[in-house]
Amino acid sequence: MHGRPGVPDPSAHPGPPGPAQHETSPPAGRLDELLYLVGRQAWRPDVGVQGVVDWLHRQLGTEVALVGRAHTVELATPGFPREILPALEPVLTRLATGRMAAAATEVGAVRVRLEGVGSENPRRVLVLAGADRLTGQEAAAASHTGHIIALLDRARAADTAFRGYQEKAHQMRVALFMALMAGDTVLARRMTTGAVPELLGADRIRVHLLRCAPADRDRLAQAHQDPSGYHGRAMMVRCPVYDEHLICIVAEDEDIPPELGGVLRELVAESEEYALGISAPHPLRATAEAYEEARNALAVAGNTPGRVAGYRGREPLERLLPREEALAWARALLRPLRSLPELTAETTRLALFFPRSGVAALLGISRNTVTAHLARSEAALGLDLRDVRARAALALALSVTALHQDGEPAEVPPPSAGAEPPSGGGTAAAWAADFLGPLHDARHRLVRDTLRTWIESNADAQRTARRLGSSRTTVAARLRTAERLLGRDLLSTGSGVHELVHAFHFSGESPQFSRWGPAPHGPDGAP
Template sequence: MTDPRALRPAERLDEFLSLVGQVARKPDADLRVIAEWLPRELGAEAAIVNGVLRTVELSTAGFSERVLDHLEPMLTRLANGRVASAAMDVGTAQVRLEAVGAELPRRVLVLVSPTPLTRQAAALASRTGGIIAVLHRARETDRVIRSYQQKAHQLRVGVIMALQAGDPLLARRMTTGSVPELLDCDRLRVHILRCAKDDRERIAQAYQDPSGYHGDGLMVGCPVYDEHLVCLIADRDGSGAEATDGLAAVLRDLVADNPRYALGISSAHPLPATAEAYGQARHALAVASNTPSRVAGYRGQEPLERLLPRAEAIEWAGSVLSPLTGLPELTNEITRLAMHFHRSGVARMMNVSRNTVTAHLGRAQAALGLDLRDVRCRATLALALGVAALHREVGHAPAQADPPALEELLHTRPAAEWGRTFLEPLRDARYHPVHRTLRTWIDTNADAQQAARRLGCSRTTVAAHLRTAERRLTRDLLSSGSGVHDLVHALHLSGDTPL
């Protein structure tokens, strides 16, 4: 390697600027490569020292920290801004100290050389120390920005979780001083963009405003599914038509430009019904993933719980859920979430371990007397929880000695019509194999391998039939519990499977 001191000034400057450029371009690059330039250039070892704590933040390989024991009280005076520079003898070494940076307490550049530095060398060292201080401060700024982005993300997740729980007022309280526009609207739509995990934060940041929100929408990476970007967008029009501008248009354009993306869109819902809108968007996304445009709006029916006779449904749901009233609130919330998400996803949402989720579900299962590993039991519990979410009176009315059975609620004309309409897209003879696969899949507790054995086909065939069913029924069957629960009830109402 050529000795830097043999280079011409322009060449030496080019070498130094090249080092600075390398460090500036790479946030994780080691600043030591710049510090090591000093001993090569000046024949002096160097360090950047916190003058208050007397700790070395950056140093060249040959720098000895023992020299710091001889530099007090000068280090403190430099750090406090009382002195700009100083020169000292420590044994046979020549030590030069210079305060760098503008903020107090200032860092101190310490140079140790066998002979005193020339004025030119001292000036060069000073400028190098200043550049290192600037790069260090830039790193600190980057860390602050990343921390801000993380906090903004956490706040957005909190707002969405509050809306999912049906509590817009809590969401407003969480955003005191900077309430997002979304919370001032009456209705919203949920859009779920399926994209690469690494793209989610980039997209959310690209359209983020200075307040940390997204105009009249909110974008946040789903805490359960790594490839989902959840977007809540205000429905300002009120006409029932999907928006064609703003964030809605941005999301459609992203799908059009990237063949790996897909977009599911809910219908418009009041803010307290965000959870229902989210479920619709997940069903729509399953459909979008199997269509050429890769964009789909929800075209399904009303949820079954809305069609059940009100008084009887409230009484039935209260009798099913009453064993949960004596359990901790966390157990109830985990149980509710487990009806819609896999256990690992629930653990991530609640910031607990998967084993903790399993323990809470075991407690709920014992209290309810239901086998929550069985898809039909989960469908029954999910329907009761849906009724409770729809009617706040559940659990508050006096318990009846002989509450109605679920069979009584389902044997009504609206429920029967719901079941018939649900399965209507599979009535065509072309889809009879798909219909048969669905019956067998539910009979085998939604186990594709067991269903394939019973049907005498491959697991791939079962999966293909399930994807076809998703598209035809506009339901997510492979990742969403609610779609499977609806299928259980529809097959029972059609007489295909027992409940």
């Protein structure tokens, strides 16, 4: 159909070529080049189809364009005559709406062939323009190219859908992890109605915290992902705070070995850049406690030859303090938070364990909003949350109330003032002596002195170095040694630093708790 737009071209090939069309296939050399391009772009859908269009241009010597919605040119060879498109409007419309598969026409001296691409409505149109009419073999090559572009489009759409599914699966796993961190296993089950993961049926779990390259986390999670988006009786979650952490919650079954746990150990053995921290077994509702243990264990793992460490358990301080006295103190300290919005209280709680940027990521708010919530809490509590001792006291109070949340109100009169936790007679002092025990060796005197000065300097390494007359590098090295000896994470915001504060306090080696004014310098990683 030459010069009469709208009439189908009898040489069009609306479907894949059949056996009778083999004689119109491209020569082997050309086909090899095309297959190379298709293979490259099928695996890299983000590359686009410009390479295929350019290949067709080289083979036929015609200019080529891919016309999309509203008859706009999506991509084209450099010499394509765009001025002919207005004259092609009628036939472009028929091809885009599926009323014909292909057409041929002329615009002045330009011979034009058009091929509908794909099955979506509206379709895109492949337009070839040149001085000569295409031969049958050339028309077949154009038709085949249109089919290939349609297949590449589907590959791109499938890849986009797959990436979208993986991201939604990750978001769901993060939401489940946050529900478990809050101890709400019922909410976690309700969130997954119709597809409850096997992990939520576990009585006890361990948290394995893998440190790896950020780019490896998705690869590892996808490699062990089941069709439902989980990991059998485990769940792997990209940490929303620390880019190099992959959180793995693994069911602790007596009769079934934790397969994923073995896989993680093998990964660490194979890569010197990996490290693994493993918590003790905990009930599913105690995922938060297991996670903190895994964080502390990971800090130790980084300083051990095998780069794998389990949590060295000792009874947490909140479990040793006398219930009535500790609960009265904790409730008195936390009472001002009750009048604040729930988001403010949750922001404050998270800021005791994560940097502000991490809190912002966890709650989906800005860092400035986090700062505003913390300022509101500081005003209500009368505490400066930049002070490491204030944060330690507040963290202990929250742990005490969480431990005894189902208990009756304490009958012991609350303390009249101050943020100093109760000593429980000699209980807290005995706990502190046990905690600091690994530092009693004379070989570690400098490490102990550095730790004490570091706490007195508000966990600021630079100030500590000035007070000790040493370098910040030396201070950091001693802190890493202390992590290995104590089995606690000290170089990031978290429970390890809080425990160290209480250990020095109850051993009588650090200043008393009180209500402080503004700290002159914030600690490393402080909220």
